[in-house]
Amino acid sequence: MAEYEIPELRDIPIIPKIKDGTMAHSSPFIAKEPLQVALGYPGELVDNWEEKALDKMDDLRGRYRSLQVYLDTCVKCGACTDKCHYYLGTSDPKNMPVARQDLLRKVYRRYRTFAGKFWGKLGMPWMVGAAELNKEVLDDWYSYFHQCSQCRRCSVYCPYGIDTAEVSMAAREIMSSIGMGQKYCNEIIGKAQTIGNNLGLPLPALADTLEGLEEEVEEETGVPVKYPLDVKGADILLVTPSADFFAEPHVDGLIGYGKVFHEAGASWTISSHASEAANFGMFIGSYENMRTLSQRVRKAALDLGVKRIVFGECGHAWRVAYSFLNTLAGPWDFLDQNYPIPQHICEYTYDLIEKDKIKFDKSENDHITLTFHDSCNVARASRMGDKPGGQFDIPREVIKAACNNYVDMPEDTIKEATFCCGGGGGLLTDDLMELRIKGAQPRMEAYKKVVEENGVTNIAAICAICKAQFSKVLPYYGFGMTDIISVHQLVGDALILSDAPGDDDASDGSNE
Amino acid sequence: MSALFAGIFYIAALILVVGVGRKIMQYARTPAPLKIPTTPAPVTQAGVVIRMAQEVVLFTSLFKANKWIWIFGWMFHFALLLAFFRHLRYTISPDSFLWPIVSFELVQAFGKYASYAMLIGLGGLLARRFLVDRVRYISAPSDYLMLILLLGIAGTGTLMTFVAHTDIVMLKAFVLGLLSFDIKPLPTDLLLLIHLGLVALLMIIFPISKLLHAPGIFFSPSRNQVDNPREKRHLASWAAKYDAENSK
Numbered sequence: 058m059a060e061y062e063i064p065e066l067r068d069i070p071i072i073p074k075i076k077d078g079t080m081a082h083s084s085p086f087i088a089k090e091p092l093q094v095a096l097g098y099p100g101e102l103v104d105n106w107e108e109k110a111l112d113k114m115d116d117l118r119g120r121y122r123s124l125q126v127y128l129d130t131c132v133k134c135g136a137c138t139d140k141c142h143y144y145l146g147t148s149d150p151k152n153m154p155v156a157r158q159d160l161l162r163k164v165y166r167r168y169r170t171f172a173g174k175f176w177g178k179l180g181m182p183w184m185v186g187a188a189e190l191n192k193e194v195l196d197d198w199y200s201y202f203h204q205c206s207q208c209r210r211c212s213v214y215c216p217y218g219i220d221t222a223e224v225s226m227a228a229r230e231i232m233s234s235i236g237m238g239q240k241y242c243n244e245i246i247g248k249a250q251t252i253g254n255n256l257g258l259p260l261p262a263l264a265d266t267l268e269g270l271e272e273e274v275e276e277e278t279g280v281p282v283k284y285p286l287d288v289k290g291a292d293i294l295l296v297t298p299s300a301d302f303f304a305e306p307h308v309d310g311l312i313g314y315g316k317v318f319h320e321a322g323a324s325w326t327i328s329s330h331a332s333e334a335a336n337f338g339m340f341i342g343s344y345e346n347m348r349t350l351s352q353r354v355r356k357a358a359l360d361l362g363v364k365r366i367v368f369g370e371c372g373h374a375w376r377v378a379y380s381f382l383n384t385l386a387g388p389w390d391f392l393d394q395n396y397p398i399p400q401h402i403c404e405y406t407y408d409l410i411e412k413d414k415i416k417f418d419k420s421e422n423d424h425i426t427l428t429f430h431d432s433c434n435v436a437r438a439s440r441m442g443d444k445p446g447g448q449f450d451i452p453r454e455v456i457k458a459a460c461n462n463y464v465d466m467p468e469d470t471i472k473e474a475t476f477c478c479g480g481g482g483g484l485l486t487d488d489l490m491e492l493r494i495k496g497a498q499p500r501m502e503a504y505k506k507v508v509e510e511n512g513v514t515n516i517a518a519i520c521a522i523c524k525a526q527f528s529k530v531l532p533y534y535g536f537g538m539t540d541i542i543s544v545h546q547l548v549g550d551a552l553i554l555s556d557a558p559g560d561d562d563a564s565d566g567s568n569e
Numbered sequence: 570m571s572a573l574f575a576g577i578f579y580i581a582a583l584i585l586v587v588g589v590g591r592k593i594m595q596y597a598r599t600p601a602p603l604k605i606p607t608t609p610a611p612v613t614q615a616g617v618v619i620r621m622a623q624e625v626v627l628f629t630s631l632f633k634a635n636k637w638i639w640i641f642g643w644m645f646h647f648a649l650l651l652a653f654f655r656h657l658r659y660t661i662s663p664d665s666f667l668w669p670i671v672s673f674e675l676v677q678a679f680g681k682y683a684s685y686a687m688l689i690g691l692g693g694l695l696a697r698r699f700l701v702d703r704v705r706y707i708s709a710p711s712d713y714l715m716l717i718l719l720l721g722i723a724g725t726g727t728l729m730t731f732v733a734h735t736d737i738v739m740l741k742a743f744v745l746g747l748l749s750f751d752i753k754p755l756p757t758d759l760l761l762l763i764h765l766g767l768v769a770l771l772m773i774i775f776p777i778s779k780l781l782h783a784p785g786i787f788f789s790p791s792r793n794q795v796d797n798p799r800e801k802r803h804l805a806s807w808a809a810k811y812d813a814e815n816s817k
Contacts, residue, residue, distance in 0.1 A: 072703075074702055075702050075703055075706055118599070119599060120599070120600065120602060120805075120807055121599070121600075121601070121602065122596060122599040122600060122601040122788060122790055123601060123605060123789075123790045123791070125595065125596065125599050126596055126785050126788045126789055126790075127789075129592070129779075129781045129782075129785055130779065130781055130782040130785030130786065130789070131779060131782070132712075132779045132782050133704070133707045133708055133709075133712050133779070134631070134638050134642065134694075134704075135635070135638060135697065135701065135703060135704035135707065136630075136631055136634035136635050136638055137634070138703035138704065138707065139635075139703065140634070150703065150706045150707075153703060153706070153707065155707050156706065156707055159707065170777060171777040172711070172774075172777045172778060183709060183710070184709065184710045184711055185709060185710075185711040185778075186709030186711060186712070209607060209791075212607045212791050213607055213630065213633065214630055214631070214633055214634030214635075215630060215634070216624065216628055216630050216631040216634075216642075216782075216786070217782055217785060217786045217789050217792070218607055218624075218630065218786075218789040218790075218791035218792035219789070219791075220605065220607065220791050223605070344602060344603075344808065348811060379798060379799065380603065380604045380605065380798045381603050381604070381798070383798050383799060383801075383802045383803070384602070384603060384604065384798065384802065384803050384804055384808065387802050388802050397799050398799060399799075436608070437607055437608055438605070438607075438608060439608060440608055440609070440610075440612075440796055443612070444612070445608065445609035445610060445611065445612060445616075445796065446609040448608065448609070449609075473607075473608075473609060
């Protein structure tokens, strides 16, 4: 592990005093020319970038009511100042949501409001919280708008619902459009738009992987569970984050989905064309890129002739799927209207549990005591089921159906108040490792509490980013990197496969 | 003096109405291309009305966030509402059908003592700006000045209510005169002139300041959208052109 200053995990979290500039050095790598050009952005910082930046800001203000209203309405009340996990973990005041927004708002005020122009002409724009746009401000933008995971925790507490995610997205789109895109996101979007997934797995590698999974699962359970790829005429298209094909603990989740489909007798397939649930177009605030990526799901569904679309465990992906897919790639009139479009894998599994179509041997999971990390974008930007808050209840119901020992973390750190893992929103890159570690502190503090007080051994999540982030960050805080598991790993481990050879005793312990 | 103040108030009223009207038009005309309610969110339009009403009347999100800001902020705003009702007495003729409500004893009594609540609320908010390091960091001079302006209005109003009364009959004649474009003499005590001057200033800066939070909240997509993206396709005008480009 590299050397970082690891924040302390306290028993009673206290809001830190501000320490100006502690994270000013944290910036992700800037996208090089080919990555920028591939997404339709200039290759390097354009000459008249100040003017272009303001033009783009005006364009976005005209297209997004959220941005325009949020730039105008903040009263600087301070309600959000202690809500961001990056502020709590770094003490840098520019990580307070209002201060982060102000990096853009002060420029808006200076050039586009009467008050800012008036005081600006007198040389005192700071009177009304306005400021000139210069290189220093641009550097602040690049640094601090890449210290926001777009988790929306601040928007829960804002009296006007101001969502810093909207402002961060707009700022990133402005920066991309003047030649300051982020390498990590743009590289991934490029891969997803050409190859079909964020990892850049070509068809043969994908086919190989799925075949390997089939062998592994059959060896373990004796049941020929299939992981089909590009099967025309299948009923269900599964769109899942590409990390599910390779990474740990993600792949155990994919194994779980397959077992559930198998037990339900469903006809399903993965598509090589849309082999990615995540949509990084959202992270960079680009409607156009987000739409291009979403259209791959539409094409896959049409080409394969499926009737339903189910999304695997992924947080921001579920936001795009649940909240945006109908807008970006709909209408879905060619799919079976009797099911939600798209459906979350947890909704799918929960439905089978409700209808008593699948059974569990919960004792398979008796060796663990579990808690659940509500992924930010599932919690605050989407829903499951038909009631508000279903996104909290359904995953928990699925977990409890598969596991005897379950404990929630403290109330102010779960559900709508959940803390981001620290790696969301396009920040899950090694060049932001310090930020990721520090940003995980509030979640780690809550986890520590239930580990110490309730003997919790594992934390489950339904997001590829959370899983990757936790397996990297948990060790820094003295926990095991394998503490983090997929919800559908629990499901898969406890699910009774009715066509398994022999009775239950025979398969006991085979998954250790 | 009467003509001067009459002029100021006509201009201030014009700026307020036109300025805020233009901002409201801008908010209303700008599309919200994506469904972004902060969830859990209501799944029906009626639910959204309830959510918004709770936000506007009770400041529910602020209550969740911070009890100190909530108590001071809510106290100030509620007191402002009571004071507003009390002030209607000066603008409505006894012939009006509204008169029985406005002159109702309770409205007058509450409005009177609301001034203390207003001062406490504003004082608390101002103290936070100085005392809490995080709030101090995000405060510009205009943020302090806004509170001082409101304190000035509330302070002069309180003094006129409890210490040095103005000639209220004369003032009412002036106000009713303003409404019918017939300028009548205005009492000239200093407290009243300061009070009225600051109110006019507040009206003028309303459309160019953070006071836009008042109309703004109703247009906040994270609070005013129905959570039904799967059931109902949401498409902004500018986004619809992409649909036309690839009809399947």
